[in-house]
Amino acid sequence: WNFSGTISALKEFVGSLQHGLDAAEARGSLVQVELHISPTVISFFSQSLLFVRPPKLQALRPVPPAKIPSTTTWSFGLTVKESPIIAGYPWGTKTAATTNPYEQSPTTGVIRSYDFTISRGFLAPDGVNKSVLLINGAFPGPTLEANWGDTFSITVRNDIRDPEEGTSMHWHGILQRDTPWYDGVPAVQQCPIAPGKSFTYTFKADLYGSSWYHSHYSAQYAGGIFGPMIIHGPKIAELTVSQQQNDAYDIDIGPVLLSDWYHTEYFQIVKDVVGLPPKPPPKSDNNLINGKMNYDCSLVTNGQACTPDAGIAKFNFQSGKKHRLRLINAGAEALQRFTIDNHTMTVMANDFVPVRPYTTNMVTLGVGQRTDVIVEAKMPSDSAVWMRSDISATCALANNPHALAAIYYERADTNAKPTTQATNYDDSHCGNDPLSQTTPFFPFPATTNPATTQEIDITVGANASGNVLWYMNGVSFRANYDHPLLILANQGNTSYPYDPQWNVYNFGNNNSVRIIFKNPVGAAHPMHLHGHNFNVLAEGVGTWDGTVTHIQNTQRRDVQMLQGGTPESPGYLVVQYNTDNPGVWPFHCHIAWHVSGGLYINVMEQTDLIKKRVLPSTVSQTCRDWEEYSGHGLVVEIDSGV
Numbered sequence: 001w002n003f004s005g006t007i008s009a010l011k012e013f014v015g016s017l018q019h020g021l022d023a024a025e026a027r028g029s030l031v032q033v034e035l036h037i038s039p040t041v042i043s044f045f046s047q048s049l050l051f052v053r054p055p056k057l058q059a060l061r062p063v064p065p066a067k068i069p070s071t072t073t074w075s076f077g078l079t080v081k082e083s084p085i086i087a088g089y090p091w092g093t094k095t096a097a098t099t100n101p102y103e104q105s106p107t108t109g110v111i112r113s114y115d116f117t118i119s120r121g122f123l124a125p126d127g128v129n130k131s132v133l134l135i136n137g138a139f140p141g142p143t144l145e146a147n148w149g150d151t152f153s154i155t156v157r158n159d160i161r162d163p164e165e166g167t168s169m170h171w172h173g174i175l176q177r178d179t180p181w182y183d184g185v186p187a188v189q190q191c192p193i194a195p196g197k198s199f200t201y202t203f204k205a206d207l208y209g210s211s212w213y214h215s216h217y218s219a220q221y222a223g224g225i226f227g228p229m230i231i232h233g234p235k236i237a238e239l240t241v242s243q244q245q246n247d248a249y250d251i252d253i254g255p256v257l258l259s260d261w262y263h264t265e266y267f268q269i270v271k272d273v274v275g276l277p278p279k280p281p282p283k284s285d286n287n288l289i290n291g292k293m294n295y296d297c298s299l300v301t302n303g304q305a306c307t308p309d310a311g312i313a314k315f316n317f318q319s320g321k322k323h324r325l326r327l328i329n330a331g332a333e334a335l336q337r338f339t340i341d342n343h344t345m346t347v348m349a350n351d352f353v354p355v356r357p358y359t360t361n362m363v364t365l366g367v368g369q370r371t372d373v374i375v376e377a378k379m380p381s382d383s384a385v386w387m388r389s390d391i392s393a394t395c396a397l398a399n400n401p402h403a404l405a406a407i408y409y410e411r412a413d414t415n416a417k418p419t420t421q422a423t424n425y426d427d428s429h430c431g432n433d434p435l436s437q438t439t440p441f442f443p444f445p446a447t448t449n450p451a452t453t454q455e456i457d458i459t460v461g462a463n464a465s466g467n468v469l470w471y472m473n474g475v476s477f478r479a480n481y482d483h484p485l486l487i488l489a490n491q492g493n494t495s496y497p498y499d500p501q502w503n504v505y506n507f508g509n510n511n512s513v514r515i516i517f518k519n520p521v522g523a524a525h526p527m528h529l530h531g532h533n534f535n536v537l538a539e540g541v542g543t544w545d546g547t548v549t550h551i552q553n554t555q556r557r558d559v560q561m562l563q564g565g566t567p568e569s570p571g572y573l574v575v576q577y578n579t580d581n582p583g584v585w586p587f588h589c590h591i592a593w594h595v596s597g598g599l600y601i602n603v604m605e606q607t608d609l610i611k612k613r614v615l616p617s618t619v620s621q622t623c624r625d626w627e628e629y630s631g632h633g634l635v636v637e638i639d640s641g642v
């Protein structure tokens with residue numbers, strides 16, 4: 001369609017267009033709207049492309065500035081694509097209970113394009129002004145959205161200056177089955193994106209649920225480079241598989257980002273923790289919900305500007321409705337305890353794995369973990385309550401551990417602060433909910449006889465230079481940005497005897513791997529594996545007796561807490577996965593300061609198939625760009641690099 005006319009005609013045109021889009025939606029179609037606007041034409045639109053939950057399309061509203069005369073002619077082209085979809089959803093009849101998400105994910109053909117520019121700036125999320133790293137000038141970064149089976153195409157531009165740094169972006173929890181080179185870890189799947197350069201990540205939304213993305217270059221994400229990622233898919237039945245699963249909740253509240261916050265720049269913290277003389281990890285200064293929280297300005301002692309009552313996040317509930325909250329721990333160090341005053345929560349998914357619902361009054365999230373919950377609004381319509389996320393006093397380090405956000409029912413006074421009381425809970429345990437509670441909807445049994453088993457002992461101590469580092473089987477990881485491991489493996493180089501610091505475990509062509517982590521150190525670790533959801537066979541403190549919880553349908557996720565212990569009674573975590581994703585995949589603690597200190601391994605699988613992969617030319621070009629930049633001797637790798 002082509003349009004040319006004044007604003008009054010434009011309003012009439014948009015009204016007719018909306019009527020046609022409503023009719024297409026009623027037919028159960030997937031609708032995409034594309035505007036083709038000449039650079040010389042000013043066009044102002046507020047538009048929402050279709051995201052299914054269930055299908056709704058907000059009106060296209062022309063919003064011209066008041067200064068533009070009503071006689072101004074508006075001209076543009078517009079394309080509407082209508083694609084019939086099965087059962088009213090892009091994923092058709094696929095459900096959480098009947099579909100193997102690893103082998104039967106849909107392919108919609110829809111591309112979701114985003115552009116990120118990474119830069120420095122000053123921001124005061126809690127009122128304390130500090131230097132931060134921003135995505136498109138904002139913190140947190142923009143919410144990525146897609147339907148299950150869509151393709152993301154995200155261009156990341158590195159505009160970090162004064163001083164310059166490399167960067168990269170990891171899409172947490174995405175399997176990258178056909179695109180391992182877009183996992184986003186420098187020195188593993190790619191070279192860093194050099195200052196002034198860009199890199200486009202193109203990958204399938206191969207799982208569905210709630211997650212996040214973040215820089216994987218050093219501890220950059222602790223400086224602000226992260227944001228939420230939502231992939232819409234089948235709703236999860238609330239009680240039984242036989243129920244109509246699309247009636248599980250009424251309202252999708254969206255992401256609830258939980259993040260500890262430091263008033264010191266991330267680079268200085270890393271220098272202090274892994275440098276000389278070594279300093280212990282610092283306590284966080286605050287705790288944020290969706291990037292907001294107040295701070296007591298009287299606590300500022302270093303001259304940083306501080307504005308009191310900076311503001312908190314606010315959410316709306318409707319009486320009698322069920323609300324989905326997508327909880328995401330995007331912090332650097334803290335284990336979070338999430339509660340809502342006077343409400344219980346029904347857990348429906350952990351990470352990207354839908355689970356059979358169970359009720360709780362507190363959700364524990366280690367760094368990198370996500371939990372989707374359903375909350376029914378049962379209080380009077382004029383109610384206001386506190387949403388809370390507390391940094392665990394037992395399991396983390398914080399000066400101001402309590403984050404608050406306000407929830408207002410439809411008739412509540414939104415200018416008044418809630419007066420509700422906090423929920424009591426047990427903070428003595430630094431692990432996740434019992435494995436017996438967390439049963440996935442789709443059963444994915446763990447074999448009793450894995451092809452290979454690897455034990456890994458975690459330790460911490462000073463190296464020969466006095467730097468305090470973390471070790472896995474006696475090796476502390478250190479990246480080489482110039483030689484990404486996936487590229488080396490693709491070229492046939494899969495053994496690195498002269499570079500033990502790369503900490504590569506080559507499992508060859510074995511079809512399954514069991515890893516037993518032992519942790520004799522008091523600190524707990526959220527252990528994250530890229531490229532897989534692993535079966536969690538067992539976890540605890542002491543000696544594993546070989547018992548597997550729900551071996552026919554174990555908990556699966558991509559981050560699991562490994563509890564702390566002692567040399568006499570270490571914490572243990574037993575995980576297992578099928579090596580069905582040829583590539584080189586990081587397995588590391590997700591506490592920023594721990595992975596900066598080397599608490600990290602790489603697992604390599606299906607080496608024969610890696611050699612057959614055809615890597616995009618942009619991967620090589622990014623390395624050439626990095627080589628040209630780093631050749632000037634400007635790169636200072638003060639930590640593990642990832």
